[in-house]
Amino acid sequence: MLATAAWKQAGRRSLTDAAKAVTATQTRAMHDLTMRKKTGQTMVKYGRGGRSSTNGHIATVFGCTGFLGRYVVSKLAKQGTQVVVAYRDPDEARHLKVTGDLGQITPLEFDLRNKDQLMECVRHSDIVYNLIGRDYETKNFTFENVHVDGSRALAEACAEADVARFVQVSALNASEDSTSKFLRTKALGEKAVREVLPDATIVRPGTMWGHEDRFLNRIGAGDGWQYWINEGQTKIRPVAATDVAQALEVMLTAESTMGKTYELYGPKEYKISDIYELAREIILKPLPIRPLPTSVARLGATLLDKLPYNQMISPDLIERMTLDDKPTPGALTFADLYIEPTVLEAVAIQFLRRFRSNAVFDLPFEKGEGKIEKGVYHIID
Structure with missing residues (x-):
C-alpha cells in the first residue's frame, strides 16, 4: 500500500512538472501579436512557425478544388494559416485535408447563389481568395454567372462580414473589348469586385502549367490527335502554377498589394x-x-x-x-513581389x-x- 501511494505521488509530481513545462513554452510576447491595418483585427501566433503552428490568419479559398487551388491551400497551410476550403463536391475537396495539420483545414459546402452559405464561409476569415472560374459554359452556369455575378456575390459577402482582404484571380488578356466571352466576363468580374471592394487585389495569371494542367498534359497525351489552330503561331507566356500560388501566398501578409493589379506570366514568350x-x-x-x-x-x-x-x-x-498574350505595359508583375518565375x-x-x-x-x-x-x-x- 505504501509503495502504491508513493508511486501515485510521484506520478502526480511528474504530471505537474510536465504541465509547467508546457505552460512555459506557451508564453506569449508582443512579437506574437499582429494586427490588420484595415480592421484593427488582432491575431495571435501559436507555435514556432510552420505547418504545426498557427500564424493567426484565417483564409477562405473559393475554387480550392481546381488546378491552382490545391497549391494555394497547400502553401497557406504550410505556414500555419487556418484555411476554410469551400467546396461543392466533398469528394473533390478530400485531398486538401492533408495539406495542413489537424484542425487547420476546415471544409465548408457552398453554392454561389446561396448568400447564407457564402457568409458562413467568410465570416471568420481575414482574407478571401476567389479562384472560381470556368473554361466553358454549362446549362447551369454561364460565364456571366460565374465570373461576374459570382464574383460580385463573394465581394458583397466579404464586405458585409468586414473581411480585411479580398484577392480576385482573373486572367491575362482580360478586357471588356475582347473577342472572347471568357475574357470579357473576367474583366467585368474585376470591375464588379472593385465596385464593392475598391481595395481588392486583382491577379491576372497567364496560361498555367503543372502536373494536373490542361496544357502540357493535352500536348503529351494527344499523340496523333492534335490540330493546328492559327497554324501554331499564337504567342503565349506560360507560367508555373506553383509560382502563381507563391505570389498569392505573399499577398496574405503584404498589405501593400491592396487595391493593385498584378499580371503574372512566364519569363519567356513561346509560339x-x-x-x-x-x-x-x-x-x-x-x-x-x-x-x-x-x-x-x-x-x-x-x-x-x-x-x-x-x-x-x-x-x-x-x-x-x-489570341496572343499581351501584358499591359507597366503592369505589376512577379518582380514587384520579389519572385523569379520558373522557365x-x-x-x-x-x-x-x-x-x-x-x-x-x-x-x-x-x-x-x-x-x-x-x-x-x-x-x-
Whole structure:
C-alpha cells in the first residue's frame, strides 16, 4: 500500500512538472501579436512557425478544388494559416485535408447563389481568395454567372462580414473589348469586385502549367490527335502554377498589394509550335499535328457545344487559342513581389517524362540532343 501511494505521488509530481513545462513554452510576447491595418483585427501566433503552428490568419479559398487551388491551400497551410476550403463536391475537396495539420483545414459546402452559405464561409476569415472560374459554359452556369455575378456575390459577402482582404484571380488578356466571352466576363468580374471592394487585389495569371494542367498534359497525351489552330503561331507566356500560388501566398501578409493589379506570366514568350517542338524533344515521339482552318475549328466546336452533355471544346476556347498574350505595359508583375518565375524549358521534363515510352523513359534531356525521323528518335553525336 505504501509503495502504491508513493508511486501515485510521484506520478502526480511528474504530471505537474510536465504541465509547467508546457505552460512555459506557451508564453506569449508582443512579437506574437499582429494586427490588420484595415480592421484593427488582432491575431495571435501559436507555435514556432510552420505547418504545426498557427500564424493567426484565417483564409477562405473559393475554387480550392481546381488546378491552382490545391497549391494555394497547400502553401497557406504550410505556414500555419487556418484555411476554410469551400467546396461543392466533398469528394473533390478530400485531398486538401492533408495539406495542413489537424484542425487547420476546415471544409465548408457552398453554392454561389446561396448568400447564407457564402457568409458562413467568410465570416471568420481575414482574407478571401476567389479562384472560381470556368473554361466553358454549362446549362447551369454561364460565364456571366460565374465570373461576374459570382464574383460580385463573394465581394458583397466579404464586405458585409468586414473581411480585411479580398484577392480576385482573373486572367491575362482580360478586357471588356475582347473577342472572347471568357475574357470579357473576367474583366467585368474585376470591375464588379472593385465596385464593392475598391481595395481588392486583382491577379491576372497567364496560361498555367503543372502536373494536373490542361496544357502540357493535352500536348503529351494527344499523340496523333492534335490540330493546328492559327497554324501554331499564337504567342503565349506560360507560367508555373506553383509560382502563381507563391505570389498569392505573399499577398496574405503584404498589405501593400491592396487595391493593385498584378499580371503574372512566364519569363519567356513561346509560339504554340515552339511548345510542341519542346514536347517532341522531351517525349521523344513525333506528336504529329494536322492543319485545321480556324473557321472549320469554330464550326466543329459549335456543333460539339450543342451536344446534351458537357463539352470542354467550345467556340470561345477556339477564339482564345488564336489570341496572343499581351501584358499591359507597366503592369505589376512577379518582380514587384520579389519572385523569379520558373522557365518552362528548365523543368518541362518533370511534367512530360511520363508520356515517354519505356525504352527511353530514363534518358536525360538536353535541348537539341537528338532528332525524330519517321517516328524514330536518333541521337546526334
